[in-house]
Amino acid sequence: MTRVTIIAEAVVAERIIEDLLRLGASGYTRTEAEGRGSRGVRASEWEGKNQKIETVVRPAVAEAVFDHLVQDYFEHFAVIAYAHPVEVVRGEKYG
Amino acid sequence: MTRVTIIAEAVVAERIIEDLLRLGASGYTRTEAEGRGSRGVRASEWEGKNQKIETVVRPAVAEAVFDHLVQDYFEHFAVIAYAHPVEVVRGEKYG
Amino acid sequence: MTRVTIIAEAVVAERIIEDLLRLGASGYTRTEAEGRGSRGVRASEWEGKNQKIETVVRPAVAEAVFDHLVQDYFEHFAVIAYAHPVEVVRGEKYG
Amino acid sequence: MDWLISHAAMSTAELLRLNLFSPVILCFFLGVAATLVRSDLKFPDALYQGLSIYLLLAIGLKGGAALSASAEAGLWLVLAAGLVLGAAIPLWCYPVLRWLGRFKPEDAAAVAAHYGSVSVVTFLAAIAFLRAMNEPFEGYLPALVAVMEVPGIAVALLLVPRPAGSGRVWGETLHTVLAGKSVFLLLGGLFVGMLAGERGMEKVDAFFVAPFAGVLCLFLLEMGMVASRRFGDLRRAGLFLIVFALLMPLLNGAVGIGLGWLCDLSRGGAFVLGVLAASASYIAAPATVRLALPAASPAIYLTASLGITFPFNLTVGIPLYFALSGWLYGV
Amino acid sequence: MDWLISHAAMSTAELLRLNLFSPVILCFFLGVAATLVRSDLKFPDALYQGLSIYLLLAIGLKGGAALSASAEAGLWLVLAAGLVLGAAIPLWCYPVLRWLGRFKPEDAAAVAAHYGSVSVVTFLAAIAFLRAMNEPFEGYLPALVAVMEVPGIAVALLLVPRPAGSGRVWGETLHTVLAGKSVFLLLGGLFVGMLAGERGMEKVDAFFVAPFAGVLCLFLLEMGMVASRRFGDLRRAGLFLIVFALLMPLLNGAVGIGLGWLCDLSRGGAFVLGVLAASASYIAAPATVRLALPAASPAIYLTASLGITFPFNLTVGIPLYFALSGWLYGV
Amino acid sequence: MDWLISHAAMSTAELLRLNLFSPVILCFFLGVAATLVRSDLKFPDALYQGLSIYLLLAIGLKGGAALSASAEAGLWLVLAAGLVLGAAIPLWCYPVLRWLGRFKPEDAAAVAAHYGSVSVVTFLAAIAFLRAMNEPFEGYLPALVAVMEVPGIAVALLLVPRPAGSGRVWGETLHTVLAGKSVFLLLGGLFVGMLAGERGMEKVDAFFVAPFAGVLCLFLLEMGMVASRRFGDLRRAGLFLIVFALLMPLLNGAVGIGLGWLCDLSRGGAFVLGVLAASASYIAAPATVRLALPAASPAIYLTASLGITFPFNLTVGIPLYFALSGWLYGV
Numbered sequence A, B, C: 001m002t003r004v005t006i007i008a009e010a011v012v013a014e015r016i017i018e019d020l021l022r023l024g025a026s027g028y029t030r031t032e033a034e035g036r037g038s039r040g041v042r043a044s045e046w047e048g049k050n051q052k053i054e055t056v057v058r059p060a061v062a063e064a065v066f067d068h069l070v071q072d073y074f075e076h077f078a079v080i081a082y083a084h085p086v087e088v089v090r091g092e093k094y095g
Numbered sequence D, E, F: 001m002d003w004l005i006s007h008a009a010m011s012t013a014e015l016l017r018l019n020l021f022s023p024v025i026l027c028f029f030l031g032v033a034a035t036l037v038r039s040d041l042k043f044p045d046a047l048y049q050g051l052s053i054y055l056l057l058a059i060g061l062k063g064g065a066a067l068s069a070s071a072e073a074g075l076w077l078v079l080a081a082g083l084v085l086g087a088a089i090p091l092w093c094y095p096v097l098r099w100l101g102r103f104k105p106e107d108a109a110a111v112a113a114h115y116g117s118v119s120v121v122t123f124l125a126a127i128a129f130l131r132a133m134n135e136p137f138e139g140y141l142p143a144l145v146a147v148m149e150v151p152g153i154a155v156a157l158l159l160v161p162r163p164a165g166s167g168r169v170w171g172e173t174l175h176t177v178l179a180g181k182s183v184f185l186l187l188g189g190l191f192v193g194m195l196a197g198e199r200g201m202e203k204v205d206a207f208f209v210a211p212f213a214g215v216l217c218l219f220l221l222e223m224g225m226v227a228s229r230r231f232g233d234l235r236r237a238g239l240f241l242i243v244f245a246l247l248m249p250l251l252n253g254a255v256g257i258g259l260g261w262l263c264d265l266s267r268g269g270a271f272v273l274g275v276l277a278a279s280a281s282y283i284a285a286p287a288t289v290r291l292a293l294p295a296a297s298p299a300i301y302l303t304a305s306l307g308i309t310f311p312f313n314l315t316v317g318i319p320l321y322f323a324l325s326g327w328l329y330g331v
């Protein structure tokens, strides 16, 4: 399985999560984070912190997620993403 | 060394941490998280968020942790776990 | 690219982040965490929780970060660090 | 319409109206509405925690100050009665659920545990109701909450064969008796209030007494959101559970009021004992039951206690139990 | 110097002084100072959330209680006027920004959306100002905020060609009308206050009314920190944007006061309509605009609304609009 | 027993009793009890932050309003005296620790830094005590806290050979003088209170003045939990550290009271200067020392300041210093 980590400004986090589930993720885990990057665009500080979204998915789904992020979010929003393989307990449930 | 990540509903987090240390982990780090999975059982929302527990351990300990989770928690509680190898600074301290 | 994770007591977190950026990281993401380790020194509980700092960098930068942590922080402060390779979306921006 | 004086003569319908249109209950409805219109209103966890710490401590302090002013006889009798009542309630809840409702043992015991324990927020609302009615009550009632929180849970857990690892749970349950934060703040507040005395507490009344009803409004706004998130499970709950969650409080409430009367409590006191008996826990019980009976379904016990009984008691139950106590005390 | 009575005769300079030296505005400056000296003072997010929930609910409750006491005619006319005004403001803001200011369409629409919507905190400060002046106003004004929050945003978004995926945004925008937390708490508070009545609200006045001005101080301390973090962008903002953010509120404020006068509002009411028209949103609008017009630069619209117009209205605008309303009403 | 009037004639034992049974101190004990019974009671971080912001700002505002009412001569003299005293305390603490206690240089300097600085919460408790005694004091005392927070830390750090990278620490320490949040809120509150004046502050008294003592109770409940978590380290601390942490406050307190008397402070003012001198920092000092002297053991300096001196001052020290000041002022 592949673990994908996405860090996104709060305003698009809900939307990215919906997209993830649509693209085949069986679940996700989200934590609040704070950070700095190279672009620094952000709608408003008190709209909320960055969200760090993690999802464990099949490699094919990870590919699809990456493609989708590049296409829909990378241009205008503060979003980064990275992935690496993980071994999961009872992998069958991540379908 | 192996980094094990466990995401568990709040009610069992303390217990899982105790188990980790007993099975040979030298430490752990815990953050609050929110998430959705395939089962969705949870005692109560205001009992607290999910806990994301991370521990860096020897591969053998990781195995033991995985086995223990499957046996004691997977049936009734909202718990997932995954692992991957990491390179640590001064690995000797994780005994 | 390499993802480096650093867990540090609150009092040195700002300082470590400055160091990271100076050593060549293009950004970082930080979350609040709580934990236990083998040393357990900490200035004060209400100075704040541990900070978990994550940065995605070139492998050479990761090396430099590791060296720097060992030299400046490991002796007196509660700090651990580990790293592993990740695949990133549009790696070019982490220069 | 001088209801402060003439309430003795109020009909149940008038009491009901008075309760439903109090700011506290209206705020609860507002919280329900927030969920229904899917508002993005959300109480941060720290606010929820802060409000509960305040409410529990304040009610304890107030009770303690009242106690310091007048030594109240009968205290121990009433506490014992409360303890026995809490422990006894699961003894009739379990069989009803198990054989009439055909629930599996774990689920029956889990629900019984919730009804044996008490709801602190329902208690706070009952106290606010008594104050609005200018009806006096015993100062030590917060201690009653502390005493009644745990026995019902313990007895209910004894009703099912103990699963593996339950020794650990028993230790934890016992520890909850002494150290759980709601019990701790209520009892701690009582002690502080008693030691400081009415004179000492005057200095802090502007914080702990005057704003109390308003803070309770804010808290019930949040509780309205929490409770109504359970409404979605109502359809799946089945008719039996709904009927149980509406009728069992009435039975337990009547028993509590009667017992209070036997113990020579004031009318207000008997009413509060009734409310406590009628109420179902949704804080201590779910956490304990989740660990002790992991095979029981949270959807069942939370829907019953939080989704049905809690709103029922808050809106209809409280004026009903008050009317009942009036009838028993002949006012 | 009995200003409580003689304020009718106050000069604009006196009003300005009175506003600048009120604790509420001084706390705002203190927040600005915290940023300037790089203090480590920081409001935890939960505190900020808790304070806003309190302020919004409190102002709604107070308005509702006032409404219940006196049925106010003209309510619907005023709400309609507010809605139309909010929707109209972008129609003159957009061309000014687009052709005078030479902003690209997305940026012009984004800024126009902010000025079409309203700032709740500016509204709260205006109410606190009226209370300090002992100037009466209509009880339903919180409803006006609710009505004016969204139309301006919607109209401004219509002014640019719709980007892909905007259908989703429209649904979200519509939902914001009904369920956004500021609108929800203001309207919800109004309903609760009306149903509970003045009598019912008395019990919770010690929490929702007496401490209101003090809580607002604390909140403005935080707002001072937030607004001043935008000051760094001022240099890059360009002169045109700065002039726009100072003059447009004056125009919109005057139009609002005039409209209030036409609708037969009291002087205080017309002043509040003016303040709302003059104010620029920095909560609802940025979130919506960020999603609907991702190509617009947050640095532009937030600098204008939060870094310039908000502090301007708070310090200079409020006394100015009050003086203007006095002049129009001939006091 | 009309203690409000007759306190001048109170014995030290009576003062002690009065302090120990005040709600504020009882709540501190309740917090200690929470740790001892291992209650799951926990203050969310945001609540702790919110309460400190409130307390610091409120005490500053109140002081500022008092100052605006009466220009107080001697202000600068007293501030200078406080500054010098804070800077001097480490000069005798360090040798005692280093040569009598045989601590290593870093640990001796670290502890000295804590006793040279001040504890804001102890100051707040002293003010609450004066108010309960109806004893007047100078309005500008909050400024004294601000002035005394940093010099002692700076001097103590100079006593050990500077480690590498300490230049950075010095810059940070200096910045703390101006911008640390406790100093900032106290001084900021003073300014706001002075500019708004007593008249202006009246509007916000219901929030910043009336509930003050109650909020302090809540805060000390948390402080009781925090301090008692250090009790576990007491056994390892060694007898010398315990004796030091009990006697040094007495010495410093006496010096402070005497200095206040020389500066012509009121009795209440001299008492407060004594309390500040006697108190040991556990917020500014630990954070600075951790960075500047990483080789010093937090277990030593936190146990002394937070585990021993803080509870000692709060319970026994405050009435003692008050009695001492009464003796010196001949009342």
Ligand SMILES: Nc1ncnc2c1ncn2[C@@H]1O[C@H](COP(=O)(O)O)[C@@H](O)[C@H]1O
Residues within 6 Å of the ligand: A025, A026, A027, A028, A029, A030, A054, A055, A056, A057, A094, B007, B008, B033, B034, B035, B036, B037, B038, B039, B040, B041, B050, B077, B078, B079, B080
């Ligand atoms: N595929 C996944 N990726 C990341 N986190 C997950 C995934 N599935 C479940 N989780 C997390 O594990 C918790 C329990 O999952 P479950 O037991 O499937 O309901 C969820 O609340 C999520 O936080």
Ligand SMILES: Nc1ncnc2c1ncn2[C@@H]1O[C@H](COP(=O)(O)O)[C@@H](O)[C@H]1O
Residues within 6 Å of the ligand: B025, B026, B027, B028, B029, B030, B054, B055, B056, B057, B094, C007, C008, C033, C034, C035, C036, C037, C038, C039, C040, C041, C050, C077, C078, C079, C080
């Ligand atoms: N084996 C481990 N796995 C995960 N986190 C750890 C581990 N050891 C230490 N930590 C984290 O690092 C912090 C400092 O550890 P230490 O310096 O060993 O006390 C702890 O508070 C934990 O948050």
Ligand SMILES: Nc1ncnc2c1ncn2[C@@H]1O[C@H](COP(=O)(O)O)[C@@H](O)[C@H]1O
Residues within 6 Å of the ligand: A007, A008, A033, A034, A035, A036, A037, A038, A039, A040, A041, A050, A077, A078, A079, A080, C025, C026, C027, C028, C029, C030, C054, C055, C056, C057, C094
């Ligand atoms: N190299 C990096 N390592 C870790 N997190 C990063 C990195 N670059 C950016 N981020 C995170 O992604 C967010 C958006 O980055 P950016 O779009 O570059 O401003 C930042 O606020 C950080 O939380």
Ligand code: NA
Residues within 6 Å of the ligand: D089, D114, D115, D116, D117, D118, D119, D252, D276, D277, D278, D279, D280, D281
């Ligand atoms: Na019950």
Ligand code: NA
Residues within 6 Å of the ligand: E089, E114, E115, E116, E117, E118, E119, E252, E276, E277, E278, E279, E280, E281
């Ligand atoms: Na506007």
Ligand code: NA
Residues within 6 Å of the ligand: F089, F114, F115, F116, F117, F118, F119, F252, F276, F277, F278, F279, F280, F281
């Ligand atoms: Na000192």
